[in-house]
Amino acid sequence: MIDLDNTLIDRDAGFRTGLVAILADHGLPADHADWIMPFDDRGYAPRPVVAKAMLDRLDLDITEDDLIEALYRGSRENARLAPETAAAIGRARADGHRVVIVTNGPVAGQGEKIRNAGLDRLVDASIASEAVGVDKPEPAIFHAAAAAVGGSLDDAWMIGDRDDADILGAHRLGVPSVWLHLGRDWAPADYRPTHIADSVVDAIEHAAHV
Numbered sequence: 143m144i145d146l147d148n149t150l151i152d153r154d155a156g157f158r159t160g161l162v163a164i165l166a167d168h169g170l171p172a173d174h175a176d177w178i179m180p181f182d183d184r185g186y187a188p189r190p191v192v193a194k195a196m197l198d199r200l201d202l203d204i205t206e207d208d209l210i211e212a213l214y215r216g217s218r219e220n221a222r223l224a225p226e227t228a229a230a231i232g233r234a235r236a237d238g239h240r241v242v243i244v245t246n247g248p249v250a251g252q253g254e255k256i257r258n259a260g261l262d263r264l265v266d267a268s269i270a271s272e273a274v275g276v277d278k279p280e281p282a283i284f285h286a287a288a289a290a291v292g293g294s295l296d297d298a299w300m301i302g303d304r305d306d307a308d309i310l311g312a313h314r315l316g317v318p319s320v321w322l323h324l325g326r327d328w329a330p331a332d333y334r335p336t337h338i339a340d341s342v343v344d345a346i347e348h349a350a351h352v
């Protein structure tokens with residue numbers, strides 16, 4: 143089981159590319175993205191927070207609703223997969239592992255990212271939380287992922303970048319996990335990932351070979 147945003151795909155890079163395009167459409171320089179990115183909080187801030195921050199500080203001739211839709215669209219359209227990540231997925235599946243994307247978010251939007259990144263052709267299944275009715279770290283979404291490939295959580299691993307969603311969810315189910323540190327230190331005191339990885343390729347190789 144593997145997370146999508148900022149795990150399989152560099153979601154923040156895709157968001158920034160979309161942001162720069164919006165700025166360019168309004169005759170504004172790309173470096174405004176530097177102060178907007180922290181408002182985005184890696185996609186976890188509500189979209190109106192990001193849109194309001196931009197509308198308060200920039201001369202944008204756009205409604206809040208249209209800006210929110212443009213921000214969503216930018217993330218979806220700029221979802222890209224690194225070739226080395228695609229290769230690592232291919233090696234894991236060639237080794238007999240089934241790979242399931244487990245992502246918090248809407249079915250349509252996350253599905254479009256998965257297709258735009260070419261991941262729909264590379265993985266065995268995808269589960270978006272909207273389809274299950276609960277987000278990670280709730281157990282139901284991980285059970286749904288195992289069921290999607292006729293598998294069991296007994297021999298599963300979870301790979302992701304969010305301590306409170308990916309790793310906590312795995313911890314509660316007794317599933318081993320790999321956390322992508324992305325330059326951060328591990329913070330929670332009451333649970334830990336099984337392994338900490340420098341990259342998604344390292345994470346996939348660790349989970350597929352241990």
Ligand SMILES: [Mg+2]
Nearest residue numbers: 145147148303
């Ligand atoms: Mg993530």
